[in-house]
Structures are given as C-alpha cells and as structure tokens.
Amino acid sequence: MPELKFDKTKCAECKAISCLVKCQYMDFKDRDRAKKEWQKVINGDNSSVLEACTTCYACEEYCPFGNHPFYMLVERQEEKGILPAPRPIIKMWINQCQPVGRFIVGKVEEKALSYCFLPQFNTLVKGKLFDGIALSVIFGQEFFCNAVYLHYAKASVIKDRLPKIVENIKSQGIKELVCLHDECYGTFTSLAPAYGIDIPFKPIHYYEYMYNRLKELKDLIKPLNIKAAYQRNCSARLCPETDHYVDDIFGLIGVERVKREYDRDNALCCAETIRMAKGPAMADDLQKKNIDDMVKFGAKYCVFNCPACYDSLAEKVAKAGIDPIHMIDLCRLALGEERGQKLHLEGMPVLRAAMEDRQYE
Amino acid sequence: MSDVYEALQKIVGEDYVSNRAEERYFYGRDPGLMPPHEPDYVVMPKTTEEVQEIIKLANREKVPVTPKGGGLALTGLVIPLKGGIVMDMKRMDMILEVNEKSRYVIVEAGVTHGALKSYLQKHHFHLRHSIPDSPPIATIVANAVIHGQGRLTQQRGFNSDMVSGLEVVLGTGEICRIGSCALSSQWFSKGPPLPDLSGLFLGWFGSTGVITKLGMKLYPCKKIREVMLFLTDKVDLVPEIIRKLTHTEMVEDIVVAAQPIPPRFEGIVSILLFITGDSEEEIEFKRRMAWEALMVYFESRDGGFVSVTPNMKPALLAMPSKDTAKFADVSKGGGFEYSGPIAPIDKYPAYLEKLEELALKYKLIYASATRVIDGGHSMMFSFSYTFNRANPDEMKRAKVALDEAAEFALEEDGVIWKPNINEQQMVMERMDQNTLILMKKVKQLLDPNGIMNPGNWEVK
Numbered sequence: 001m002p003e004l005k006f007d008k009t010k011c012a013e014c015k016a017i018s019c020l021v022k023c024q025y026m027d028f029k030d031r032d033r034a035k036k037e038w039q040k041v042i043n044g045d046n047s048s049v050l051e052a053c054t055t056c057y058a059c060e061e062y063c064p065f066g067n068h069p070f071y072m073l074v075e076r077q078e079e080k081g082i083l084p085a086p087r088p089i090i091k092m093w094i095n096q097c098q099p100v101g102r103f104i105v106g107k108v109e110e111k112a113l114s115y116c117f118l119p120q121f122n123t124l125v126k127g128k129l130f131d132g133i134a135l136s137v138i139f140g141q142e143f144f145c146n147a148v149y150l151h152y153a154k155a156s157v158i159k160d161r162l163p164k165i166v167e168n169i170k171s172q173g174i175k176e177l178v179c180l181h182d183e184c185y186g187t188f189t190s191l192a193p194a195y196g197i198d199i200p201f202k203p204i205h206y207y208e209y210m211y212n213r214l215k216e217l218k219d220l221i222k223p224l225n226i227k228a229a230y231q232r233n234c235s236a237r238l239c240p241e242t243d244h245y246v247d248d249i250f251g252l253i254g255v256e257r258v259k260r261e262y263d264r265d266n267a268l269c270c271a272e273t274i275r276m277a278k279g280p281a282m283a284d285d286l287q288k289k290n291i292d293d294m295v296k297f298g299a300k301y302c303v304f305n306c307p308a309c310y311d312s313l314a315e316k317v318a319k320a321g322i323d324p325i326h327m328i329d330l331c332r333l334a335l336g337e338e339r340g341q342k343l344h345l346e347g348m349p350v351l352r353a354a355m356e357d358r359q360y361e
Numbered sequence: 362m363s364d365v366y367e368a369l370q371k372i373v374g375e376d377y378v379s380n381r382a383e384e385r386y387f388y389g390r391d392p393g394l395m396p397p398h399e400p401d402y403v404v405m406p407k408t409t410e411e412v413q414e415i416i417k418l419a420n421r422e423k424v425p426v427t428p429k430g431g432g433l434a435l436t437g438l439v440i441p442l443k444g445g446i447v448m449d450m451k452r453m454d455m456i457l458e459v460n461e462k463s464r465y466v467i468v469e470a471g472v473t474h475g476a477l478k479s480y481l482q483k484h485h486f487h488l489r490h491s492i493p494d495s496p497p498i499a500t501i502v503a504n505a506v507i508h509g510q511g512r513l514t515q516q517r518g519f520n521s522d523m524v525s526g527l528e529v530v531l532g533t534g535e536i537c538r539i540g541s542c543a544l545s546s547q548w549f550s551k552g553p554p555l556p557d558l559s560g561l562f563l564g565w566f567g568s569t570g571v572i573t574k575l576g577m578k579l580y581p582c583k584k585i586r587e588v589m590l591f592l593t594d595k596v597d598l599v600p601e602i603i604r605k606l607t608h609t610e611m612v613e614d615i616v617v618a619a620q621p622i623p624p625r626f627e628g629i630v631s632i633l634l635f636i637t638g639d640s641e642e643e644i645e646f647k648r649r650m651a652w653e654a655l656m657v658y659f660e661s662r663d664g665g666f667v668s669v670t671p672n673m674k675p676a677l678l679a680m681p682s683k684d685t686a687k688f689a690d691v692s693k694g695g696g697f698e699y700s701g702p703i704a705p706i707d708k709y710p711a712y713l714e715k716l717e718e719l720a721l722k723y724k725l726i727y728a729s730a731t732r733v734i735d736g737g738h739s740m741m742f743s744f745s746y747t748f749n750r751a752n753p754d755e756m757k758r759a760k761v762a763l764d765e766a767a768e769f770a771l772e773e774d775g776v777i778w779k780p781n782i783n784e785q786q787m788v789m790e791r792m793d794q795n796t797l798i799l800m801k802k803v804k805q806l807l808d809p810n811g812i813m814n815p816g817n818w819e820v821k
Contacts, residue, residue: 086658086665088592088629096625120672272668279659280652280666311670319641343671 002195019059019069057237077153106137115139116181120307123340145187186238207245223254229299232267233306253334260297272312377405395437400447409573417534428567430503436781442816470502489582507779518735526576532808548576568814569807583637591632593664605654607737611647620728694749701778702770723758
C-alpha cells in the first residue's frame with residue numbers, strides 16, 4: 001500500500017504555519033497556538049483541527065514547502081475514525097465510484113481527453129477547441145482519479161484504487177492525458193507523487209491545452225469584453241501552478257478577471273461539500289459571501305473550472321443576476337460558438353416561468 | 362351467445378365491440394404474474410347510459426362483466442376470471458368540469474392521470490391532483506377503485522380519500538350518485554355530512570358496480586417544487602426519521618427507497634422528500650425545517666442530506682416517476698411486479714429485512730419504494746421484484762416470493778393493497794367474521810346475480 005511522503009522536520013522548522021493560519025474556516029491567527037495544534041495532528045494526538053476541517057484542500061496550496069499538510073490531515077482523520085461527513089454519504093461515494101470492470105472509451109489515441117467520472121463533459125466538449133481530439137476520450141469509474149475521498153477521510157480508498165486507475169489509463173496506450181477535471185490533474189501531479197505512485201503518462205491541464213488551442217485559433221477569436229468572477233475549486237489547490245492560465249486565457253478572449261476578495265489564494269470553495277459535512281448554515285453563509293463578493297465587484301459572468309462547482313452554484317449565481325458559465329463554454333463563446341451547458345431551471349420559478357411563457361398568480 | 366354480441370353491437374355500435382381472438386387475447390391478461398383468462402367479448406361504451414344497458418343485458422344473460430381502466434394494477438384485477446364481457450372504459454374520456462373555487466374536477470371513467478395532468482397544466486396551472494407513479498395511462502377512476510396513492514398521499518391520504526363524488530351504475534343497472542352530487546349540482550364531498558356510501562364501490566375492484574363519473578379533489582399547485590435526499594445506513598432509524606419529518610408538516614411527499622442496484626445504493630436507505638412553495642423564502646423555510654428535524658442524525662453521522670445536483674432533479678421531480686419502468690427492465694425482459702402492503706411505519710425494518718431475505722432465497726433483484734401515507738399514519742411498503750418475461754423459472758420464483766411476502770405482511774400487521782384473488786382469500790381468512798358477513802351482504806345487495814368482476818371479493 002502506498003505511503004504518504006511527509007517530512008515532519010519541515011513542519012517543526014516552519015515559522016509560518018500557513019496551513020492553519022491562512023485557513024479561512026478555522027481561527028488560528030495565533031501562530032503559537034497553530035503550531036501546537038498542528039504538532040498534535042502530526043503526532044497523531046487528538047486535535048480540534050481534525051474535526052473542524054472543511055476539507056477545502058487550501059492548505060495544500062498554503063504550505064510553502066509542499067509538505068502535503070492536507071494529505072497528512074486526511075490520514076490522521078482516517079486513523080482516528082473521524083467522519084468528515086455522515087457515514088452513509090461516505091458509503092454512497094465509495095460505492096458509486098468503485099471500478100466495475102467496464103471500460104468506457106472513445107477512439108483513444110496517444111493523446112486523450114479524460115472526462116474523469118463527470119458526464120457533464122459530454123455537453124461541454126464540442127467545437128473547434130477539440131477538433132482532432134474529441135473522440136479520443138476516457139470516462140468512468142475505471143479512470144476516476146478518486147481524489148474526492150480526501151473529502152471523506154478515506155485515503156485508504158485512494159491508495160487502493162489509484163494505482164489500478166493509473167494502470168487502466170496506461171493500458172489504453174495513452175502517452176498524454178488532457179485532464180478536463182483538474183482534480184485528475186492534481187491527482188497525477190500532486191497526490192500520486194506524494195504517495196510515491198508513478199505516473200507513466202504526461203498529465204496536461206485542460207487550461208494549458210485550451211490556451212495553446214486558442215492561440216492556434218486566434219484569428220477566430222472575437223473578444224468578449226466582459227467582466228467575470230472566477231470560481232476556484234477545491235482541487236485547484238492541488239495544482240496552483242495552473243492558475244496563471246486563467247489570466248492567460250482571459251487575456252486572449254477579452255475577459256477581465258475581477259479583482260475580488262474571494263479569488264486566488266483567498267478563494268472560497270463552492271461549499272456543497274461543506275453543506276454535506278457541516279450543515280446548511282455554514283454552507284449558505286459561505287455561498288452568500290462568495291456571490292455577494294462577485295456582485296460587489298461588478299462581475300457579469302461567473303466562470304467555473306469544475307462542473308461540480310457549477311452544479312452547486314450556478315442557480316444561485318444566476319439569481320444574483322450573474323451568468324454562470326464553464327471555462328470551456330466561455331472559450332467557445334469567444335470563438336463564436338454556442339455554449340453547451342444550459343442552466344437547469346428547476347427551482348427557479350421566475351426564470352422558468354419566463355422560459356415556459358407562463359404567468360403565475 | 363351470438364345474441365349477446367349482437368345486443369352489445371346495438372348498444373355501442375359495431376366498431377366498439379369485439380369477440381375476435383386478438384382482442385380476447387389482449388384483454389385476457391395484465392402485465393403482472395397472474396395467469397391469463399380470456400373474455401368472450403370486449404366492449405367500449407361511450408356514455409353512462411350505454412354502461413347501464415350493458416349491465417342490464419349482462420343481468421338478463423347472466424354474463425360476467427369486468428370493468429377495465431388502464432389495466433395496470435399488475436395483480437390481475439381486470440383479468441376476466443370467468444370470461445364474459447370486459448368493459449374497457451377508455452372511450453369515456455371527458456374532463457367534464459373543473460371547479461376552481463371548490464377545487465375539484467369531474468371526470469369520466471376513462472380519463473387518465475396523464476390527460477388530467479396536461480389539462481390542468483394548460484388550463485388551471487395553479488391546481489394539481491395526486492399523480493400516482495404508475496404510467497400516465499392509468500385512469501383516475503381505476504386508481505381510486507384500488508385505493509391508489511399519489512404524490513399528495515403523504516399530505517392527503519389515499520387517492521380514494523380525495524374522491525369528492527361518484528356516479529355509479531349498480532350491478533343491478535340503476536344509475537346512482539354518491540355524495541353531495543346526489544342532491545346538489547356540485548361535487549365537493551363524497552360523503553360528509555351524509556352517510557358515506559362511496560365505500561360500497563371504492564376498494565371493491567368493480568365487483569359492486571361500474572363507476573362512470575368521479576369527482577376528485579384538486580389542490581394548490583405551488584410555483585416551486587423541490588426535492589431533498591436524505592441517506593441513512595441504519596434501517597432501524599427509518600420509522601423515527603419518518604415520524605420526525607411528518608411532525609414538521611412541511612413535506613409534500615416522502616418516499617423511502619432501498620435497492621442494491623445501481624451499486625451506489627447498496628446498504629443505504631434513501632429518503633426522498635418533496636417540498637413545495639410559492640416563494641424562495643417558503644422553500645428555504647421548509648428545507649431548513651426538514652434539516653432541523655433530522656439534525657440529530659447528522660450530528661451522530663448516522664444520516665445526512667446529499668446535495669441534489671441540477672442534473673439529478675428532472676428525474677427525481679418527474680411525475681410520474683420513471684424509475685418503476687426503469688426497474689422493470691433491470692432483468693432485461695420487462696417483467697416487474699410488487700406486493701404493496703399498507704402497513705404500520707414501525708414495521709419498516711422488518712419488512713425490508715424480509716424483502717432482502719426473499720430476494721436472496723429466490724435469486725431475484727429487488728427494489729423497494731415505500732410511500733408514507735396520510736401524515737405518517739401508515740406506509741405502502743413495496744416488495745418489488747424484476748424478472749425476465751422470457752424466463753418462466755424466474756417468473757415462477759418471483760411469484761412465490763411475492764406470495765411469501767404477502768403472507769409475511771399479513772403476519773406483521775399489514776393489509777395487502779390491491780390483492781390478487783389468492784391474496785383476497787388470504788385477507789378474508791383472517792378477517793373478522795362479522796365484517797366478512799357484512800361484505801357478503803353488500804355484495805349480494807348490489808350484485809345479486811354475481812356478474813360483477815366475479816372471483817373478486819367473493820366471500821365463500
């Protein structure tokens with residue numbers, strides 16, 4: 001079983017304790033207290049951190065040494081039997097993503113797209129951006145990166161399944177894998193190395209792929225000239241080195257990334273995992289703060305990286321008068337194409353009534 | 362018997378009566394597991410008067426009559442066990458009146474739930490009725506006759522509780538109005554403050570008369586309808602979870618699902634809650650009330666709400682649900698039947714254990730979608746099994762499992778819902794003798810010649 005490579009001495013020498021001090025969900029302004037608490041976690045002692053963690057992944061980004069504080073925390077949570085979410089929810093997640101022995105693949109070539117286990121990419125992956133690669137696809141449990149179990153204190157599931165997933169991808173003859181869900185990219189570039197799992201193919205973040213593709217298609221780009229809020233997602237914390245592509249792509253297609261409070265390393269997560277783990281009060285509060293922030297800074301669009309964040313926030317963002325859109329669709333708009341992902345209108349009576357041309361009393 | 366055929370032709374016209382093999386084959390069976398038996402004639406009346414003439418003819422000739430709606434009960438209730446006439450009510454398909462202020466609709470016997478849903482959405486979109494999770498071709502009358510349930514059953518009781526009046530052709534041929542419509546122009550009550558005579562027909566499966574028109578209560582159709590999904594892996598908690606949810610009086614509908622396929626549901630009980638409101642604030646209030654009611658399980662980590670993503674919602678909010686049809690094909694062969702006892706809610710863990718035990722014993726795939734009835738007074742627990750119609754052995758195993766499930770339900774304080782003829786006998790064997798005698802008297806009074814759907818509710 002793979003083991004986490006974690007260097008205790010780096011934490012012992014650390015003065016910043018950024019993992020806790022910068023945490024947006026726990027109050028650790030006092031560095032001495034943060035240091036003591038973090039030492040408890042490392043030593044396997046009981047710590048309030050283990051219970052209070054919202055599993056936002058951000059401490060992975062905050063650690064200046066790349067020492068994987070979040071992965072360590074997840075290991076300790078599991079050792080102590082702490083359940084970050086209700087047990088049946090964890091059980092359901094473990095059940096639904098287990099490999100079932102059925103490979104769902106397109107005409108896979110050496111360079112392929114990974115849909116992860118997110119069917120939403122069926123509606124997103126269209127048009128010129130994906131010319132020549134759209135059919136070279138892998139999808140489903142057999143290729144699912146399993147990083148989601150970090151939310152559920154189940155590192156053991158990742159350690160069990162990830163080597164087989166990597167082998168499944170390799171067995172398709174894939175040399176370069178464009179990860180459409182950056183949780184996969186983060187898994188292959190951060191989580192797998194942290195556990196000493198070799199990755200025998202080159203992971204490519206889809207932002208990098210799209211940036212290069214947009215440069216090839218630059219003559220077709222019609223600048224959008226819009227202001228957009230960017231919604232960072234939890235797994236972006238596993239690969240913060242890719243964040244510059246947001247600015248690069250926005251620059252190519254004429255989008256201003258509004259300089260709001262909750263972006264970059266201060267981003268708030270979509271909060272849907274927090275809803276399941278900590279309850280609705282905290283989740284509602286976080287989502288409200290996040291969306292109010294988008295409105296305050298004049299965003300007309302909210303651009304999503306992760307389809308799950310879109311599912312969580314799109315309706316709420318739309319109700320605030322901001323157009324929710326996935327990054328792929330945003331790029332397609334700039335190329336004069338139509339967006340693939342349409343907003344579901346369930347639970348949105350005003351928009352739904354308008355769409356259905358019905359008048360309510 | 363050719364005289365009967367000719368007489369039927371005179372009543373309904375030659376296009377609407379048949380004694381041909383293809384019709385007799387089709388009308389001799391239903392989609393469930395009961396053995397087929399063909400009728401001699403199939404007739405499709407258009408009016409109450411035609412129904413009356415057919416019943417009079419049947420009395421004269423001593424020919425059995427089996428009324429049929431959508432034919433979807435699955436328990437053989439429209440199979441003409443003693444031949445005779447199957448009276449298909451589908452031509453009586455008029456929606457006669459919607460009273461917006463008193464919130465009821467009057468329909469003819471062949472009006473389907475799908476047709477009424479469409480009609481209300483188009484013409485009275487602020488009103489709705491209790492839509493069952495059967496296919497949309499299920500008729501409103503037949504569903505009421507079997508004491509069906511629907512999407513408003515958790516709040517309003519059985520769909521038959523929502524009946525607001527009846528027009529009936531008795532087994533002896535008289536046309537009779539039941540409820541307020543017996544003396545008023547309006548159909549607002551099936552009984553109170555009068556003696557409630559609707560019980561002479563509802564639940565009798567057409568063995569006391571033919572319902573030709575029915576008043577059905579309608580209810581506010583709120584602007585927003587939302588779904589919540591609560592999971593637990595402790596089956597013993599389910600009755601208390603239901604008690605807590607129904608105590609809030611905030612939830613429109615509660616369905617408790619348990620099934621091993623797809624694998625994500627294995628070992629987990631899913632509780633679907635539907636809430637409605639006219640504003641986001643109303644929805645949010647109800648959502649919060651449901652959360653607070655179950656907070657104790659969230660804190661103990663024994664249960665929790667799963668986020669319902671936008672792509673999950675259309676399927677979960679669909680009325681009727683398409684899950685039953687999907688489940689019917691899990692075994693690849695389109696077979697599906699269930700025994701659905703109405704039972705005390707505290708029996709849920711025992712019933713689920715039995716469902717799983719029988720599935721294991723008879724090598725069947727199971728599912729259960731249990732609906733809470735009338736604010737938590739009881740539940741409809743479904744012992745559902747899927748089978749391949751091209752596999753007689755699997756069909757036989759499903760039948761035996763369902764028979765055992767029915768026996769178990771009766772032993773565990775349940776009452777079998779829409780029982781087949783064998784189950785009817787099981788029920789009557791356990792019934793209080795004086796009640797049984799009363800049923801016999803009712804049947805003899807309303808159907809002295811024993812022509813109405815014979816074989817059903819026959820007191821020996």
